[in-house]
Amino acid sequence: MTTFAIRPFGARPCTLVVCRGCCCGDARKNPGTDHAGQLARLRDAADASGGRLAVRTSDCLGPCGQANVIVVQPSTEGRRRGARAAWIGWALDDDATDDVIAWAEAGGPGMAEPPTTLTLQMIPPPSDARRRVGR
Numbered sequence: 001m002t003t004f005a006i007r008p009f010g011a012r013p014c015t016l017v018v019c020r021g022c023c024c025g026d027a028r029k030n031p032g033t034d035h036a037g038q039l040a041r042l043r044d045a046a047d048a049s050g051g052r053l054a055v056r057t058s059d060c061l062g063p064c065g066q067a068n069v070i071v072v073q074p075s076t077e078g079r080r081r082g083a084r085a086a087w088i089g090w091a092l093d094d095d096a097t098d099d100v101i102a103w104a105e106a107g108g109p110g111m112a113e114p115p116t117t118l119t120l121q122m123i124p125p126p127s128d129a130r131r132r133v134g135r
C-alpha cells in the first residue's frame with residue numbers, strides 16, 4: 001500500500017537534483033560506479049517516501065571534476081528555517097548514496113543534520129548555481 005504525506009499546498013519536499021551531464025553518470029569517467037543503479041536507488045527512495053522526498057535529474061551543473069554531483073535542496077520548511085542547498089561531490093559509491101538518502105529521508109537541509117561522512121563531500125556551489133538549481 002502506498003501512503004502519501006500531507007503537505008500544505010505548494011510546499012516542496014527535500015529534492016535531490018542528480019547531475020547526469022557530460023561527466024556525472026559517465027562510466028568512462030568513473031568506471032567503478034553503477035551510475036544507473038545509483039539513480040534507481042534514489043528514485044526508489046523517493047517513491048517509497050510518500051512524497052517527503054523528490055528526485056530529478058539535471059544536465060551538467062558545473063563542477064565536473066567532482067562528479068558525480070548531487071544537490072540536496074531543502075524542503076519549503078527547511079528553506080523557511082534558513083537552509084540552503086547542499087552540493088555533494090564525488091557521490092560515487094553506495095556509502096555516499098546511503099548517506100544522501102538517509103539525510104533526505106530525515107528531512108534534508110534545515111530539518112536534520114547531515115551524516116558526518118557526507119559533510120566531507122560537500123562542495124561549494126558554482127557562482128552561477130542559483131540559475132541552474134536554485135539556492
Ligand code: FES
Pocket residue numbers: 019020021022023024059060061062063064065067068069
Ligand atoms: S556533468 Fe555533473 S557537474 Fe558537469
